[in-house]
Amino acid sequence: MVVGDGHLNSATGGKDQDSSLAPSDPQRYAPAAEGSSASIDAIAHRIQESLSVSKRHRFWETQPVGQFKDLGDASLTEGQIEPPSALSEVKQEPYNLPVPYEWTTCDIDDDGTAAEIYNLLANNYVEDDDNMFRFNYSKEFLRWALRPPGYFKTWHIGVRVRATKKLVGFITGVPARIRARSEVVLMAEVNFLCVHKKLRSKRLAPVLIKEVTRRVHLENMWQAAYTAGVVLPTPVATCQYWHRSLNPKKLIDVGFSRLGARMTMSRTIRLYKLPASPATPGFRKMELRDVPAVTRMLREYLSRFVVAPDLDEKDVEHWLLPREDVVDSFLVESPENHDITDFCSFYTLPSSILNNANYSNLKAAYSYYNVATKTPLLQLMNDLLIVAKQKDYDVFNALDVMENESFLKELKFGPGDGMLHYYLYNYRLRQPFDAFRTWIGTLVGSLL
Numbered sequence: 076m077v078v079g080d081g082h083l084n085s086a087t088g089g090k091d092q093d094s095s096l097a098p099s100d101p102q103r104y105a106p107a108a109e110g111s112s113a114s115i116d117a118i119a120h121r122i123q124e125s126l127s128v129s130k131r132h133r134f135w136e137t138q139p140v141g142q143f144k145d146l147g148d149a150s151l152t153e154g155q156i157e158p159p160s161a162l163s164e165v166k167q168e169p170y171n172l173p174v175p176y177e178w179t180t181c182d183i184d185d186d187g188t189a190a191e192i193y194n195l196l197a198n199n200y201v202e203d204d205d206n207m208f209r210f211n212y213s214k215e216f217l218r219w220a221l222r223p224p225g226y227f228k229t230w231h232i233g234v235r236v237r238a239t240k241k242l243v244g245f246i247t248g249v250p251a252r253i254r255a256r257s258e259v260v261l262m263a264e265v266n267f268l269c270v271h272k273k274l275r276s277k278r279l280a281p282v283l284i285k286e287v288t289r290r291v292h293l294e295n296m297w298q299a300a301y302t303a304g305v306v307l308p309t310p311v312a313t314c315q316y317w318h319r320s321l322n323p324k325k326l327i328d329v330g331f332s333r334l335g336a337r338m339t340m341s342r343t344i345r346l347y348k349l350p351a352s353p354a355t356p357g358f359r360k361m362e363l364r365d366v367p368a369v370t371r372m373l374r375e376y377l378s379r380f381v382v383a384p385d386l387d388e389k390d391v392e393h394w395l396l397p398r399e400d401v402v403d404s405f406l407v408e409s410p411e412n413h414d415i416t417d418f419c420s421f422y423t424l425p426s427s428i429l430n431n432a433n434y435s436n437l438k439a440a441y442s443y444y445n446v447a448t449k450t451p452l453l454q455l456m457n458d459l460l461i462v463a464k465q466k467d468y469d470v471f472n473a474l475d476v477m478e479n480e481s482f483l484k485e486l487k488f489g490p491g492d493g494m495l496h497y498y499l500y501n502y503r504l505r506q507p508f509d510a511f512r513t514w515i516g517t518l519v520g521s522l523l
């Protein structure tokens with residue numbers, strides 16, 4: 076559900092650093108082995124992040140978010156940074172936009188408006204660092220992401236050119252209960268921040284962020300969660316994208332991955348070949364009748380993490396019941412006693428392939444929530460890769476979040492060049508800057 080680079084999320088999820096080294100190749104898979112591409116990448120990110128820490132943030136320095144200068148300050152308490160104001164003190168009118176532009180509340184149910192949002196994002200939303208791929212959220216995905224239980228239409232905010240009514244800016248929020256340690260906080264998950272390419276660097280983004288914040292405050296909510304591919308003050312967690320080739324030839328043809336040293340195309344294809352069908356007895360698609368069991372399993376699982384969404388049955392029905400080409404969920408039902416023992420899921424977020432003569436669309440699945448209580452997680456995820464392959468996805472992406480690190484290497488995922496940073500607005504969590512990645516567990520799934 077949440078924020079930003081969607082799914083959530085950094086853009087296209089980034090590209091494979093080098094798709095084709097065999098998993099047995101220690102260069103590739105030894106984490107941050109000296110001289111490996113993974114270590115160089117990690118060092119580059121570290122340098123980038125430290126530069127970012129010393130950078131001025133004219134807007135974010137004014138906001139109730141963890142500031143870089145406060146990192147490691149043990150005197151700061153966890154929880155809200157600023158107390159809520161009286162509702163009567165919340166600004167009643169929208170923030171001022173530069174004169175040529177005006178606010179619009181976007182009705183995503185309306186086909187015309189949904190098409191405008193789709194087009195704005197399809198042409199202007201997140202790209203990878205080399206501008207080879209751009210997220211291409213479908214209209215149905217946007218409707219799913221923007222209409223969870225209790226959503227507010229007023230939080231789907233657009234900016235139009237006053238004269239032509241062209242949509243040139245967008246930002247959204249949806250409500251979510253997020254648990255931080257033992258406190259469950261009603262937050263806005265902010266996502267889909269986008270400014271048309273021709274209007275960049277004019278400080279429109281801070282106005283959009285302030286306006287969504289104002290509208291969140293009007294609903295008496297004072298905290299938010301969001302993700303971004305860029306480093307801002309101050310991430311509560313940072314994850315890296317990993318990619319599992321399902322259609323290696325296409326991924327290599329379009330420049331998503333490269334043929335590895337000493338690898339031929341046919342060896343590469345063989346390396347990533349998967350069985351024709353899932354191996355686990357009782358593996359099947361999730362249905363409406365499974366919602367209570369899946370909710371119980373997921374709540375139990377998420378309770379292990381420091382920060383996680385607090386999901387009830389209505390949320391599970393919305394976020395996890397399969398919707399064609401949006402979200403796919405599977406579970407294992409014991410053939411003996413019919414207990415539901417394991418659950419796995421992915422969402423569908425294609426990317427446009429920019430400037431390739433043969434292909435225009437990359438069909439990508441993104442790992443969502445996975446819970447294994449009986450089937451080994453590795454086997455469950457392998458079955459999920461098999462169904463993604465059956466459904467003709469080109470690549471299966473996953474972040475190194477929750478317990479994903481336990482299967483990534485073995486299932487032939489390779490590290491990508493995309494990072495995803497998780498943020499909380501007006502909520503402080505004390506955490507050393509370095510501990511990010513393994514610490515947060517998840518906010519994840521929630522952040523699409």
Ligand SMILES: CC(C)(COP(=O)(O)OP(=O)(O)OC[C@H]1O[C@@H](n2cnc3c(N)ncnc32)[C@H](O)[C@@H]1OP(=O)(O)O)[C@@H](O)C(=O)NCCC(=O)NCCS
Nearest residue numbers: 079080132133134135200201269270275276277278279280
């Ligand atoms: C993200 C985007 C809206 C920013 O707009 P812009 O024209 O580049 O930047 P502006 O001049 O309007 O504003 C700059 C401020 O916005 C902040 N900002 C930029 N990207 C941001 C993000 N993803 N989330 C939150 N703040 C962001 C900058 O840090 C800066 O504030 P600072 O001075 O405190 O650091 C625009 O680049 C865009 O649409 N990019 C493609 C889509 C995208 O990346 N969306 C964000 C997904 S997380």
